[in-house]
Amino acid sequence: MSEPFSLIETIPYCAHLGITASVKDGALLLTMPFAAHLIGNPVLPALHGGVIGSLLETAAIAQVIYETGGAGLPKPVDITVDYLRSGRGVTSYARARIARQGRRVVNVHAQMWQEDETKLVAALRGHFLIASSSKDQTAS
Amino acid sequence: MNLTAYLAGIGGEIVDIWPLARARLPYAEKLIGDPATGVVHGGVITGLLDHTCGIAVMAKLREPLPIATLDLRIDYMRPAKPREDIVAECDCVRVTHEVAFVRGVAHQGDANDPIALCTGAFMLIRGGVAGIAVAS
Numbered sequence: 001m002s003e004p005f006s007l008i009e010t011i012p013y014c015a016h017l018g019i020t021a022s023v024k025d026g027a028l029l030l031t032m033p034f035a036a037h038l039i040g041n042p043v044l045p046a047l048h049g050g051v052i053g054s055l056l057e058t059a060a061i062a063q064v065i066y067e068t069g070g071a072g073l074p075k076p077v078d079i080t081v082d083y084l085r086s087g088r089g090v091t092s093y094a095r096a097r098i099a100r101q102g103r104r105v106v107n108v109h110a111q112m113w114q115e116d117e118t119k120l121v122a123a124l125r126g127h128f129l130i131a132s133s134s135k136d137q138t139a140s
Numbered sequence: 141m142n143l144t145a146y147l148a149g150i151g152g153e154i155v156d157i158w159p160l161a162r163a164r165l166p167y168a169e170k171l172i173g174d175p176a177t178g179v180v181h182g183g184v185i186t187g188l189l190d191h192t193c194g195i196a197v198m199a200k201l202r203e204p205l206p207i208a209t210l211d212l213r214i215d216y217m218r219p220a221k222p223r224e225d226i227v228a229e230c231d232c233v234r235v236t237h238e239v240a241f242v243r244g245v246a247h248q249g250d251a252n253d254p255i256a257l258c259t260g261a262f263m264l265i266r267g268g269v270a271g272i273a274v275a276s
């Protein structure tokens with residue numbers, strides 16, 4: 001479960017969106033190539049806001065697994081996504097960092113960009129529940 | 141306008157636009173976020189709520205304008221039950237000259253037992269974005 005690369009690819013929704021994970025310069029990086037079924041606004045064309053939110057949430061989950069290696073997937077409690085720019089029809093990237101890790105809950109910040117990492121397309125803040133080691137959490 | 145490539149790709153459909161925008165999403169394998177439990181990915185709920193909130197905004201506008209999500213907050217109350225449809229119901233609470241405010245709920249048949257709640261804001265793009273034609 002602490003191996004995020006193969007894990008991300010076993011998640012059907014991530015496969016649907018074409019999200020893959022790799023490690024670059026010692027940090028986890030998620031990549032999502034552009035595809036027609038990711039479009040939300042056909043006129044621009046722009047990535048659907050839900051796709052952007054999904055990539056960011058996946059980056060957050062992957063980072064939590066990468067750092068905590070806990071059993072089971074982290075469960076989202078709440079997320080806030082700020083949309084800073086329109087997501088264009090090119091490859092998107094995302095990475096996340098844990099801002100605070102408690103015993104049961106983790107606060108994670110994630111960022112998404114396309115061609116230029118200094119020009120963010122969107123940013124996420126969220127809380128995720130992790131299974132505590134002392135009390136085995138049953139899947140819900 | 142209602143059937144974007146993304147919504148079609150996840151198998152969702154808009155079933156109502158007024159007074160509440162309502163979308164229905166049948167359960168499907170490709171929506172799964174946790175293979176161990178079959179629970180759909182949180183991003184599916186985000187996408188469905190984002191889309192349905194956008195429909196609620198467009199239904200409230202007096203003139204067709206392109207819109208863009210400014211921010212969206214989702215509170216996940218409970219995991220969605222596998223093999224059951226998900227319904228999103230969203231309301232555009234207020235439209236100003238530049239911004240529309242929305243709230244919504246995702247549930248599986250009983251809005252009083254929600255999977256998730258959301259609040260958000262959308263920008264109304266008047267006069268188009270630089271170099272980009274206005275949608276109609």
